[in-house]
Amino acid sequence: MQKGQQKKKIAPPKGALGVLLPGIGAVATTLMAGTFSVRKGLSLPVGSLTQMGTIRLGKRTERRRPRIKDFVPIAGLDDLVFGGWDIHGKDAYDMALSAGVLRQEHLHPLRNELKSIRPMKAVFDPEYVRRLHGDWIKEGKTKMHLADKLQKDIETFKEKNGCSRLIMVWCGSTEVFVQPREVHADLDRFERGLKESDPAIAPSMIYAYAAIRNGIPFVNGAPNLSENIPALLSLAHQTQCPVAGNDFKTGQTMMKTVIAPALKARLLGLDGWFSTNILGNRDGEVLDDPDSFRTKEVSKLGVLEHILQPDLYPELYGDSYHKVRINYYPPRGDNKEGWDNIDIFGWMGYPMQIKIDFLCRDSILAAPIALDLILLMDLAKRADKYGIQEWLSFYFKSPIVPEGLYPEHDLFIQLSKLKNNLRYLMGEDLITHLGVEYYPNSK
Ligand SMILES: NC(=O)c1ccc[n+]([C@@H]2O[C@H](COP(=O)([O-])OP(=O)(O)OC[C@H]3O[C@@H](n4cnc5c(N)ncnc54)[C@H](O)[C@@H]3O)[C@@H](O)[C@H]2O)c1
Numbered sequence: 001m002q003k004g005q006q007k008k009k010i011a012p013p014k015g016a017l018g019v020l021l022p023g024i025g026a027v028a029t030t031l032m033a034g035t036f037s038v039r040k041g042l043s044l045p046v047g048s049l050t051q052m053g054t055i056r057l058g059k060r061t062e063r064r065r066p067r068i069k070d071f072v073p074i075a076g077l078d079d080l081v082f083g084g085w086d087i088h089g090k091d092a093y094d095m096a097l098s099a100g101v102l103r104q105e106h107l108h109p110l111r112n113e114l115k116s117i118r119p120m121k122a123v124f125d126p127e128y129v130r131r132l133h134g135d136w137i138k139e140g141k142t143k144m145h146l147a148d149k150l151q152k153d154i155e156t157f158k159e160k161n162g163c164s165r166l167i168m169v170w171c172g173s174t175e176v177f178v179q180p181r182e183v184h185a186d187l188d189r190f191e192r193g194l195k196e197s198d199p200a201i202a203p204s205m206i207y208a209y210a211a212i213r214n215g216i217p218f219v220n221g222a223p224n225l226s227e228n229i230p231a232l233l234s235l236a237h238q239t240q241c242p243v244a245g246n247d248f249k250t251g252q253t254m255m256k257t258v259i260a261p262a263l264k265a266r267l268l269g270l271d272g273w274f275s276t277n278i279l280g281n282r283d284g285e286v287l288d289d290p291d292s293f294r295t296k297e298v299s300k301l302g303v304l305e306h307i308l309q310p311d312l313y314p315e316l317y318g319d320s321y322h323k324v325r326i327n328y329y330p331p332r333g334d335n336k337e338g339w340d341n342i343d344i345f346g347w348m349g350y351p352m353q354i355k356i357d358f359l360c361r362d363s364i365l366a367a368p369i370a371l372d373l374i375l376l377m378d379l380a381k382r383a384d385k386y387g388i389q390e391w392l393s394f395y396f397k398s399p400i401v402p403e404g405l406y407p408e409h410d411l412f413i414q415l416s417k418l419k420n421n422l423r424y425l426m427g428e429d430l431i432t433h434l435g436v437e438y439y440p441n442s443k
């Protein structure tokens with residue numbers, strides 16, 4: 001155990017917390033429906049660390065293990081008010097029905113709440129998401145004008161719903177792959193680019209800019225660059241705004257970041273890891289475009305390299321072959337099936353195999369992650385934490401980190417980091433698992 005610091009100053013979570021979601025699709029509607037369902041006592045917040053998880057405090061012998069939601073001052077679910085944007089003007093109930101994640105019998109009791117949420121017109125560019133066409137789209141002379149219109153939406157939403165605080169979570173489609181360019185390099189060039197409608201500025205960056213400019217915490221649930229460019233990261237420092245991303249870590253990658261650390265812990269070698277998926281929701285359709293898939297592929301491929309550290313273990317991981325495929329297969333809808341074939345080797349080089357067949361539900365896994373991020377990012381803001389929130393990397397496939405630092409992908413290291421950050425905020429001792437305190441007579 002390491003002695004904690006003094007409890008940090010955290011403003012109390014008073015009043016309504018407005019949750020602004022660009023993209024009212026499968027993840028966003030499942031998040032809203034689940035939150036309403038929990039509020040009504042119709043379901044449990046399964047999968048949510050903040051709602052169901054506990055945290056150990058002090059020595060194991062002290063038996064202090066409060067629920068996280070009772071330990072840190074996070075907002076209550078009753079305080080959340082949802083809104084957002086989409087390229088379709090349908091309300092959240094109709095969007096949830098067409099997303100096809102939740103059954104009608106589960107949506108029906110939440111009908112009134114979902115019906116009352118109608119998306120605002122989106123900032124959209126078909127060059128960035130080629131498989132979608134919408135009719136609920138903002139017009140603006142320049143990209144800066146579009147950012148100003150988003151800001152107006154945000155102000156109107158805040159006032160109408162009497163929110164004391166806001167948070168934005170990108171739940172929109174995966175955009176095509178973009179490499180950072182000059183226009184992303186600093187704020188001056190970025191703002192000039194907005195005024196000149198530079199084609200390298202993606203819609204998700206315009207949302208991120210509108211949020212961060214106003215100090216509204218921004219979370220990126222997709223692998224798009226969005227907030228992860230020097231211009232917006234420096235703006236986040238100027239406006240003291242927390243940012244977190246990228247790409248919710250849900251099914252196959254979550255499993256990968258559990259299995260790969262186990263192989264490395266036992267020094268088992270890896271010849272190859274082949275991952276393939278079938279899914280048939282709209283996300284799958286968007287990812288069927290090779291340029292959108294490329295964005296996802298880069299996000300999914302990074303994890304093994306960082307966990308296995310082939311530069312440190314060339315004999316075990318230097319020649320590993322890693323392949324990730326996503327296949328759009330409409331009959332499965334949101335119910336993804338992900339297969340992994342892992343070729344490993346052990347003592348004297350003898351080969352072995354591991355097979356994973358994960359029949360998961362994409363948005364059922366993503367919704368509690370989005371909920372936790374909303375509550376923890378709001379906590380970060382009230383605790384005056386700003387810039388990259390690496391302690392929330394637990395939730396992301398491709399955690400953003402400052403230049404020169406590699407991301408931590410191992411799920412359990414990420415969980416320890418998250419919990420230690422909560423202990424640190426609350427002035428509790430950090431837990432190092434050293435354990436000498438239980439053996440006073442040993443040296
Ligand atoms: N479900 C998961 O497990 C999971 C995991 C990781 C990441 N993600 C990412 O989360 C995002 C949402 O996933 P989903 O399953 O809800 O997809 P979805 O296709 O059901 O929803 C995305 C919504 O975003 C809207 N949209 C697209 N561009 C927009 C824009 N510029 N402004 C406003 N709305 C826009 C679309 O019309 C659609 O309604 C995707 O990028 C996906 O890759 C999902």
